[in-house]
Amino acid sequence: MALYRRVKIPPSDAGLTRYRLGPSRLFLEDVQAIYDALCEAAKQRAEESEDGEASSVTIVADETPADSPQDLLEATPEELRNLRMASKKPLVSVDLWSHYADVSAQSSDVEGEAVARGIRDYVNRRRHWRGGYRFFDNVMQLLLFLLGIVTAVAVVSVDVRQWPIALASFAICAAAAFANVMVAYRTGTVRIVPQKRNEARWLSGQGRRDLFVSLTGAIVGAAILGIAGLWAGIRVH
Known part of the structure; x- marks a missing residue:
């Protein structure tokens, strides 16, 4: 049958x-x-x-x-x-x-x-890379992305031969950080802003400077941590 x-x-x-x-x-x-x-x-x-x-x-x-x-x-x-x-x-x-x-x-x-x-x-025609769907807010996305950088640098600092693990760690954190974007493009999402376009101010000049300073400080801190780990590894060997 x-x-x-x-x-x-x-x-x-x-x-x-x-x-x-x-x-x-x-x-x-x-x-x-x-x-x-x-x-x-x-x-x-x-x-x-x-x-x-x-x-x-x-x-x-x-x-x-x-x-x-x-x-x-x-x-x-x-x-x-x-x-x-x-x-x-x-x-x-x-x-x-x-x-x-x-x-x-x-x-x-x-x-x-x-x-x-x-x-x-x-x-x-009014596409935006995030839309309205959000697993994480902007701060959480930034922290996840930086966590991936710090983890990768720390792993390589201990043993450079472990670079595949470092790369995998970074890829996982980066994918989690941008999960919003992936879901938004697959399901459809719209964010409504109850303002006119010319009235909306997403980031003031001071806000941009604060964000730049925070991001720069985090990256510099991750780099210092990696160099310190690398130096410690050299001292041990």
Whole structure:
């Protein structure tokens, strides 16, 4: 008897086309542009129908509804990690989530799919290497990366023939440090910044200097530790 295999499609996804989003970082004007696109699509669909009434576009930050993108100024960072906008006619859902971000539309709705593709292209043009998915914060990533350097230098200092172990140690720490980036590109992720782009200030001049000084100090410290270990090894031999 021949084997018969069948791929199961969950009922909630039946007839839907999904497009992964990101990793991207969106500002308030970007959210407004997506909202306006959904409203315009709903208006055009209403003009084509008999009743002529456009369906509303819903905005939900986590479980908190909002009347407009401007209301997101009052949302918490946790709420902004799960932002959804959706329209009923056409049926288009935009999940601007910190992980598994996507936009979906009915496969049989040509106009709805066109809207979804337009939103996908808009969001993906605003790519950012991290997006919203984070295992570690910036400090933890830096510490993990430096740990890899220190471990590698220490191993080589004890015995230069152990360089494969040193290289493996560094590779493991570096991979852990950049796990955010790897996950972001594989799953789709969007970070919402409740500010206009020209108002956002990611790092002040003082902040950049502090970061540079900290990083330089850590690298110099790792180098001193490696040289000291190497010198100790030479003294022993």
